[in-house]
Amino acid sequence: MRLILGSASPRRRELLAQLGLEPAEVRAPDIDETPQRGEPARDYVARMAREKAAALPCAADEVVLSADTTVTCGRRILGKPADEKEAAEFLWLLSGRRHHVMTAVAVRTTAGLRERLVDTVVRFRPLSNADVNGYLASGEWQGKAGGYAIQGRAGAFIPWIQGSFTGVVGLPLAETATLLQAAGITAGESA
Numbered sequence: 170m171r172l173i174l175g176s177a178s179p180r181r182r183e184l185l186a187q188l189g190l191e192p193a194e195v196r197a198p199d200i201d202e203t204p205q206r207g208e209p210a211r212d213y214v215a216r217m218a219r220e221k222a223a224a225l226p227c228a229a230d231e232v233v234l235s236a237d238t239t240v241t242c243g244r245r246i247l248g249k250p251a252d253e254k255e256a257a258e259f260l261w262l263l264s265g266r267r268h269h270v271m272t273a274v275a276v277r278t279t280a281g282l283r284e285r286l287v288d289t290v291v292r293f294r295p296l297s298n299a300d301v302n303g304y305l306a307s308g309e310w311q312g313k314a315g316g317y318a319i320q321g322r323a324g325a326f327i328p329w330i331q332g333s334f335t336g337v338v339g340l341p342l343a344e345t346a347t348l349l350q351a352a353g354i355t356a357g358e359s360a
């Protein structure tokens with residue numbers, strides 16, 4: 170089976186490489202990522218992963234892997250910040266409290282689609298003005314759900330997590346490996 174990464178995210182590609190998997194092809198999904206009114210975060214993130222996988226072509230010898238990562242704080246769904254102002258708003262919201270990072274993974278073949286959702290709790294220490302301003306200046310908030318990346322400088326803000334580190338980065342590897350194996354792809358075998 171050929172592994173198709175249905176994601177434009179360089180992080181997801183790197184995480185797959187950690188499993189010894191290199192996609193035969195990368196196909197970038199282009200879907201509307203607007204949450205429905207009142208849609209619970211778990212439903213939203215699972216729907217996004219499914220819709221990304223479903224939006225891409227999938228031949229009989231192909232396995233399409235897509236994912237979606239969403240940060241939730243209280244009832245709010247924090248997507249990728251539109252600009253620096255919104256990134257600042259997100260960082261102040263997360264400062265000194267716990268939030269959830271949910272990543273849903275969808276694996277599709279012509280036989281059907283299977284998915285897993287991983288929910289990780291992340292705690293931020295209280296941030297100072299210097300923390301927030303320095304982080305905004307780094308630009309690392311761009312393209313990241315919740316406006317931060319745990320695998321970069323924001324690691325210094327995070328003393329504790331409960332769940333899956335790779336899930337927070339964008340692809341929970343234990344669950345992904347299990348889904349891929351069920352679809353006929355074992356680490357090290359893709360071309």
Ligand SMILES: Cc1cn([C@H]2C[C@H](O)[C@@H](COP(=O)(O)OP(=O)(O)OP(=O)(O)O)O2)c(=O)[nH]c1=O
Binds near residue numbers: 240320338
């Ligand atoms: C919370 C967090 C998110 N992120 C990233 C992972 C995802 O790339 C991004 C969330 O956006 P997503 O919409 O999940 O993915 P994407 O738009 O980057 O890529 P695609 O839809 O093509 O698959 O946030 C980190 O890299 N580190 C983190 O700590």
